[in-house]
Amino acid sequence: MFRSAILGVFLMIWSLGFSQETERDSILFPKDTVEDYYVRFEGDSILLSSIELDEVYIFGKLEFADKNERLRYLILRRKTLKVYPYAKMAAERLVELNDSLQHITKKRHQKKYTKKVQKYIEEEFSGELKKLTRTEGQILVKLIHRQTGETAFDLVKELRSGWRAFWYNTTASMFKISLKEEFLPEQVHEDYLIEDILQRAFSANQLVRQKSVLDYDYAQLTNKWKNKPPAPQN
Numbered sequence: 353m354f355r356s357a358i359l360g361v362f363l364m365i366w367s368l369g370f371s372q373e374t375e376r377d378s379i380l381f382p383k384d385t386v387e388d389y390y391v392r393f394e395g396d397s398i399l400l401s402s403i404e405l406d407e408v409y410i411f412g413k414l415e416f417a418d419k420n421e422r423l424r425y426l427i428l429r430r431k432t433l434k435v436y437p438y439a440k441m442a443a444e445r446l447v448e449l450n451d452s453l454q455h456i457t458k459k460r461h462q463k464k465y466t467k468k469v470q471k472y473i474e475e476e477f478s479g480e481l482k483k484l485t486r487t488e489g490q491i492l493v494k495l496i497h498r499q500t501g502e503t504a505f506d507l508v509k510e511l512r513s514g515w516r517a518f519w520y521n522t523t524a525s526m527f528k529i530s531l532k533e534e535f536l537p538e539q540v541h542e543d544y545l546i547e548d549i550l551q552r553a554f555s556a557n558q559l560v561r562q563k564s565v566l567d568y569d570y571a572q573l574t575n576k577w578k579n580k581p582p583a584p585q586n
Contacts, residue, residue: 411552428542429549431488432495433558436550438481439495440562490529494543498535501565505531535566537573544577 416422456462484492493504500507508531509517521531537544551570554561 411555425545428491428545431485431491432546432549433553435484435488435492436495436553436559438492439499440560442496443499443562443565486527486529489524489527490533491546493529493531493533494535494546497533498547498564498566499562503532503534535564538568538576541577544573547573 414425416425452465456465496507497503505517505521508520517531524531535543535546537547547564547568547570550559553559
C-alpha cells in the first residue's frame with residue numbers, strides 16, 4: 353500500500369506539472385558576496401573586463417563520532433543518491449508541463465494531454481518507483497519539497513482535492529511516511545546531511561546539479577551544524 357501511495361503521489365506531481373564517493377567539510381564563496389574582478393592597466397581608470405565567479409565549494413574530510421554514525425551517513429547517502437533523480441525530474445516536469453499547458457486553451461484538451469503524459473510516465477518509471485523502501489520514499493518526499501517548494505500533500509491537494517490528499521497522507525502514515533514532510537536543513541540534522549550529500553555528489557559529478565528553490569545557504573548550514581552537533585540518537 354505504501355508503494356502505491358508514494359507512486360500515486362509522484363505520478364500526479366510529475367504528470368500534471370505542479371509544483372557519487374569523496375568524503376569532503378565545506379567552505380563556500382557565494383557568488384553574491386564576491387565582487388567582479390577588474391583588469392586595468394597601470395594608471396588607467398577604464399574598465400577593460402570583468403569576470404563573475406561561480407560558487408566554489410571546498411570540501412574537507414567528514415568526521416563521525418563513531419562507526420554507527422558513519423554507517424548511518426553512508427546508508428543515507430546511498431538512499432539519497434538513488435531517489436534524487438526522481439525529484440529532479442519532477443521539478444523539470446513542473447516547468448515543462450506548465451509551459452505546455454499555457455498553450456492549450458481548452459480544458460478537455462489539457463486533460464487529454466496530461467493523461468497521455470501520465471501514461472508515458474507510468475510505463476517508463478512506475479516499476480522503479482515501486483521498488484522504493486519506506487525510508488527512500490520519505491527522502492523522495494523531502495526532495496520533492498526541496499526542488500518544487502511545495503509538499504507532496506499540498507501538490508496532491510492542488511491537483512485533486514483535499515480529501516484525496518488526506519487519503520494519500522493517511523495511507524502513507526500507516527507506513528511511517530508523511531506526505532506533508534518538508535525539507536528543513538536549518539532545523540533537521542538529517543536534512544542537512546542530505547543537502548551535504550547532494551553538494552558533494554554535484555561536485556564529484558555523480559549527480560546533475562539542480563538548485564533548490566528553497567532559501568537557505570549551504571555554507572551557513574555547515575557552520576551551524578559544526579558548532580551545534582546533533583543530539584545523540586537512542
